[in-house]
Amino acid sequence: MSKKISESAVRRLSLYLRTLEELDRAGHEAVSSEQLAARSATTAAQVRKDLSVFGSFGKRGFGYTVEELGRALRGILGLTQPWRVALIGAGRIGSALFEYTGFARRGFQIVAVFDSDPAKIGRKWGDSIIHDVAKLERVVSDKDIQIAILAVPVEAVQGVMDQASRAGVRGVLNFAPVRLKVPEGVTVKDVNLVIDLESLTFALSQGF
Amino acid sequence: MSKKISESAVRRLSLYLRTLEELDRAGHEAVSSEQLAARSATTAAQVRKDLSVFGSFGKRGFGYTVEELGRALRGILGLTQPWRVALIGAGRIGSALFEYTGFARRGFQIVAVFDSDPAKIGRKWGDSIIHDVAKLERVVSDKDIQIAILAVPVEAVQGVMDQASRAGVRGVLNFAPVRLKVPEGVTVKDVNLVIDLESLTFALSQGF
DNA sequence: TTGTGTGAATCCCTTCACAGCG
DNA sequence: CGCTGTGAAGGGATTCACACAA
Numbered sequence: 001m002s003k004k005i006s007e008s009a010v011r012r013l014s015l016y017l018r019t020l021e022e023l024d025r026a027g028h029e030a031v032s033s034e035q036l037a038a039r040s041a042t043t044a045a046q047v048r049k050d051l052s053v054f055g056s057f058g059k060r061g062f063g064y065t066v067e068e069l070g071r072a073l074r075g076i077l078g079l080t081q082p083w084r085v086a087l088i089g090a091g092r093i094g095s096a097l098f099e100y101t102g103f104a105r106r107g108f109q110i111v112a113v114f115d116s117d118p119a120k121i122g123r124k125w126g127d128s129i130i131h132d133v134a135k136l137e138r139v140v141s142d143k144d145i146q147i148a149i150l151a152v153p154v155e156a157v158q159g160v161m162d163q164a165s166r167a168g169v170r171g172v173l174n175f176a177p178v179r180l181k182v183p184e185g186v187t188v189k190d191v192n193l194v195i196d197l198e199s200l201t202f203a204l205s206q207g208f
Numbered sequence: 209m210s211k212k213i214s215e216s217a218v219r220r221l222s223l224y225l226r227t228l229e230e231l232d233r234a235g236h237e238a239v240s241s242e243q244l245a246a247r248s249a250t251t252a253a254q255v256r257k258d259l260s261v262f263g264s265f266g267k268r269g270f271g272y273t274v275e276e277l278g279r280a281l282r283g284i285l286g287l288t289q290p291w292r293v294a295l296i297g298a299g300r301i302g303s304a305l306f307e308y309t310g311f312a313r314r315g316f317q318i319v320a321v322f323d324s325d326p327a328k329i330g331r332k333w334g335d336s337i338i339h340d341v342a343k344l345e346r347v348v349s350d351k352d353i354q355i356a357i358l359a360v361p362v363e364a365v366q367g368v369m370d371q372a373s374r375a376g377v378r379g380v381l382n383f384a385p386v387r388l389k390v391p392e393g394v395t396v397k398d399v400n401l402v403i404d405l406e407s408l409t410f411a412l413s414q415g416f
Numbered sequence: 417t418t419g420t421g422t423g424a425a426t427c428c429c430t431t432c433a434c435a436g437c438g
Numbered sequence: 439c440g441c442t443g444t445g446a447a448g449g450g451a452t453t454c455a456c457a458c459a460a
Contacts, residue, residue: 032440032441032442033441033442034441044441044442048441048442048443048444049443049444051442051443052442052443052444056442056443057442058441058442058443059441059442060440060441060442060443061439061440061441061442062440062441062442063440063441063442064442
């Protein structure tokens, strides 16, 4: 039962959910597609189209119930279950991600941390011990981890990816600047800040 | 003289450049659109279309000269000059970004770091002193900084953004999860890892 | 012959506009 | 009434296919 939905549509759903949560905290009970759009940097028609793919969540002449639509979106985005995440790479990026509270708030629990540096292995980060990356497969399957964040150097990342997918990881957030080869059924999202900066300098250079 | 080019097209140009640099290091002198596409996860036609917007860089029956096309792309992306960058926020994310060597390698120089925490102000990071964010406007204009990376808490980010744009910053990489209001002529790129993770969980939930 | 550059065709996403429900 | 849900129209972006240059 897989819906064909564009990447950008999914990102918009995410934004709607964030907006709804803000509205909820602010005490709003209802919201129109118009209002939701204005606060999510899109159009009313786009909001309605995006939602219509998954069902009818509004009442005509009224709008959407904030609480109800929020619950629906969490369901659509797969956020009703907490997700068990492995953080692979305990360097600068790994450390920043580990400390970041925004993940936990959304139900992403970092339940294991790995590194290959003997000086780091065995150290404690919060409640977690940094594991030897050699034990990746065992720990990932023991702890039933579904998502891995790869914050390792580019030379190491494909090897780590292979282990992770063998251990049953199905989703990956990859910080290394390479296109990973993955088996069918594994989804990768690349994060590449240099590309973001370059799209910025492109815009700046075109400005004159 | 501004070309209307989609965000995703620019990201592809960035990828082509990276691929070309790899080919260059591997000693390749020429490359076809076919080869470039295969290594950049797109199609030959797409490569040719993307490039055709900016000129004719290839030779028929031959392909593209790696060195030449690389130079052209660096020009298009605005990477022939080094860019002076301010890092605002010396917390976990800021620290990870400061240490990241990938920026410097592409000509992005972090020439000033700011924070509002008195315990951090005055400390040295590498060759830089952490400045009081209150001095943002002066330092940014003195050092002729064009780009700011905003790694500050969500409550503070709009205020910092306002100061930065008053000081002449024209491009911003924003890590806070809010849509910034900016004056005409300022470009913002948002980085939001929670959204990336949510597009991952969406894909995983759809999988069954 | 090979592989680019590019109009034409296609596909997909966004916007329009309105019927119809609450 | 007011605002959703949705077919139809419109606009971009991708892919096709081929004339043509090296």
